[in-house]
Amino acid sequence: MAEEKNLVEVSHLKQYFPVSSGFHKVPLKAVDDVSFAIKPGETLGLVGESGCGKTTVGRSLLRLYEPTAGRIVFDGDVLFDSGESYDEKGNVILDEKGKPLIKNPVKKNMLPYRKKMQMVFQDPYSSLDPLMTVEDIIGEPLDVHHLYKNKAERREKILSLMETVGLNAEHAMRYAHEFSGGQRQRIGIARALAVNPKFIVCDEPVSALDVSIQAQVINMFEELQDKLGLAYLFIAHDLLVVHHISDRIAVMYLGHLMEIADADELNDNPIHPYTLSLLSAVPIPDPKTARESHRIVLEGDVPSPLKMPKGCPFRTRCAYATEECAMHRPPLTDRGNGHMVACFNK
Secondary structure, three states: OOOOOEEEHHHHHEEEEEEEEOOOEEEEEEEEEEEEEEEOEEEEEOOOOOOOOHHHEEEEHHOOOOOOOOOOOOOOOOOEEOOOOOOOOOOEEEEEOOOEOOOOOOOOOOOHHHHEEEEEOOOOOOOOOOOHHHHHHHHHHHHOOOOOHHHHHHHHHHHHHHHOOOOHHHHOOOOOHOOOOHHHHHHHHHHHHOOOEEEEEEEEEOOOOOOHHHHHHHHHHHHHHHOOOOEEEOOOOHHHHHHHOEEEEEEOOEEEEEEEEEEHHHOOOOOOHHHHHHHOOOOHHHHHHHOOOOOOOOOOOOOOOOOOOOOOOOHHHOOOOHHHHHHHOOOOEOOOOEEEEEEOOO
């Protein structure tokens, strides 16, 4: 049986933002050499502490931010390729002048792909236009991509989308400020579904919601995935939520991927010291088990993305760091069954 091809492929993605430092511009390395793939109908969870670059990965993947470097492939089409070449160890090949060797860069017009790739934003309060009715918010993608023949068909599609996400038809003429946080997020999800996408970036879609509402929205994401065959990049910092919804999980730290594995494998057999620390901080509902569990507290400060340490980005807080960690950045290596870890000593 042939292996199912990837729907999304991200290779060596970099996103640097120029920041003023005195009289000079210094690159803030928000995302630095991130690679992963997502199959059709799969959910890849992306976790890490605040500021590690999770949201930037999602926005760069959809080219809401134009990537600094890397390659993005969607459904076999190259959407972006900075043209850099890499050796077997993943290092950029340089020309005679010491600059990256660039061959055949690609920057495709994203408008045709917006129908296939959508995003659900973190804050349902700021991602919806307060001057537009729910009908116009959900209908805007239909207008942009000309996905109806007449106004009757437009309204029919909008009401069908509202029903899909659990909103009533009488909500159509109301404004976003008249709804609760959970309802607003449902409006945002309906807007993303309006163009019948294959892939959705979910940028912390439940972090701004009450816990009771979070479960409803998560269940709705799962039902929509089963019904429509959607693939998700699910960005969050709540490991319990990510483990519940994800097929695989990727762990980020300071713009780098530390570990990628199947959700159950990562939860039961974490390898990277940073993943171990994250999982040890997850609240355990059973008091007896919680008392017996060992919390791994990281020491030291998080380095500035403006002055990243040489070698492994986690070494300044790692109990296993050696001289090799200070000299070289560990590549992601397969520890079996697709469990990828970027660590020399674990």
